Amino acid sequence: MAKPFNIAHCFISGRNRPSRAVLWGMLSFMLIFLFLLALSVGSVSIPLETTLDILMHKGEDLVLHRIIWDLRFPKIFTALLAGAALSVSGLQMQTLFRNALAGPFVLGINAGAGLGVALVVLGTGAGITLMGNAGLIAQLSLFLASILGAASVLIVVLSLSQRVQNNVTLLIVGLIFGMMVNSLVSVLIYFSEPEEIQSYLIWTFGSFRGVTWDKLAVLAPAILSGLMIALTTVKPLNALLLGETYARSMGLSLKSARRLIIMSTAILAGSVTAFCGPIGFLGIAVPHLCRGLFRTSDHRVLFPAVLLIGAALALISEIAAQLPGTQQTLPLNAITALLGGPVILWVILKRRIAVNA
């Protein structure tokens, strides 16, 4: 890992840097604020009073009630979970591959998940739309296809990693493998009908809004279990920071640590990709933001920080994507790119300066 990046200087002056306790407080407050904001703003403007009434189940307007409970709540929970999942998986990948630009999607995980989805959506030939066509079975098949796709790419990359000890080489292997998998997807697209291509294209824009409560009932347990596995990798991740040799000298089983990290990433990135599409940039950008804010590389701090900031950024993106006050919406990936892109650029430039100096 390169030396921790300090983004805190961007918005907090060095002398008055807040203590961690204050930071945690601010973050939690921000998340609660964003949660309430997302509940109360949207294409349909609902006065705060009415929103509160509806939350207390006192509202009389059934439509508004449904907008809050069945449209906004699932969307918000999806954003929070997906943001946290992608960011945690990004943190894991960056440490495992010691590459500042690693993310859940660079190892071909995203491509693998995409191939799984494409096989279900485009391969059935029945004009199945992405968010299901035959109820829970379609949901589950889509979901399993995505995770299986992600996992099988990871297994291949992992088996290669047994031979290739160099993490950078492994990263490149992952990238190239991802490209090969993507080319399979484009072959599938080539032979598909217009409606199927359209649903696939819309899926690639990314969206939290297609997730209903019943889909959330599958997505949430998957992400939570992925996060639990990820939590057990905090200590090995810290050891990996000091180098693989050091980690090994500490008696750490690199093999099993890697396996756990890759398993949780497959579950996290695969399940989010299945339900929300390939959402870019969050996974790479959020870990950097957190290292800068908390000025540490300690995963015991970074893990919860990444969780909170990832969830918050995903929610901000979602709020922005639906252009509050208008009926129109923007593709989610456009927003995450606008938010995450500058952070990644900043990391690259900062690195170059560090190398040159």
Next chain:
Amino acid sequence: MGAEIIKERDGARPEGFSVHPDTSVSRLMFRRNLFGSLLALAFLLSAHGAQGEEVQTSEGCVSNYDQNKDYFPDKLKVDHAEGFEVSYHKHYKRVKVAAPWKEGGESFEYVLVQCGTPAPKGFEQAQIVTVPAKTLIVLSTTYFYFVEGLGLLDRLIGIANFKRVNSPAILKLIARKKIAEVGRNVDLNLEYTARLNPDIVMTYGTGNPYRDSYGPLMQFGIRVGVFAEYMEPTPLGRAEWIKFMALFFNREKKAALLFDNIARQYEAVKQGTKKVATRPTVFTGKSIDGTWYMSGGNSYMAAFLKDAGAHFLWSDNTSRRSLHLDFESVLKKAADADYWLNTGLWKSLAEGRAEDARYAFFAAFKAGRIYNNNALLNSEGGNDYWERGIVNPHLVLADMIKIFHPELLPDHKLEWYRPLE
């Protein structure tokens, strides 16, 4: 005329090369000789019947060019369509498609020169097409009945996709191997299309250079007629694009005859809803991943709904293209709407509910008042609504009136629409 066709379709003809400077194509075209001649022969045989009805100079080539003569005695008047205009200039016509997908975007100009007369100078921007064109390829099912109506089936040499065809006439051509399958958009087979060497390819544009077919075709030197019938704000405007196709074949008279008939019938059906007491509320489309694709308030669909005596909830919107709305804004506005039309591929309410359980929040869903325009699908999902529906707007309108005001058309049986159960 027969020798004419053989000459025209013979790949070795030197003029052919000037259109396709790429040598690899030229080689391909040499190889096509035998195939081309055979096809031309088949052409001759099948063309025989259709030629009888209109034997006039406008159908063939001019041998003695007279610069004072008006070669287009039958001039078109465009009444409803807003997307194209035409002006006549003795031996050529100028045609303009100003805004094929949006105002201020790309536009297309054509100079249609009577065969056997010189091409006018000074139109570098325009595509110069010799008319009447002898061969055509259509890349959208929406033009099938234009081709058939204008008596051009014998000139059709290719379509985009065999699997999605409903038209019996086109199916017959496929069965007899008279036409080729060339794909479109991302899977357009450019080499194959070039090899067929059509006089004109009829397609549409959406403004997406990575998907639209016209760009690569035109770069190749193939003439492309860019349709924008889907952008017309009225159903009659959309149907009137049959005249646009007719211009390339000097079939103005026939097109006017056909269209006047369509317009008369449409107006007659429309009269029925003039005095309806109540206009039921209606909305369209469905959501994909949380974004709702709704007909634009100024689209031909909005006009259909108005003419059918319904109140389209987004009628005050001014877009001709479909709107991308948030699910919640649609729910807010349309939760109590009486009817819901055009739900994509759904064949049943269960399919809708499985896709997104929140569709059941709409009153129209609970009451079973969802009508989809997919009653006539072929085995591969090709929808006749996008073929025969285009030239029969009066029947589509009748379907809708039957839905909203069944008492007005007691004898009408739904053609393309069906209630979802």
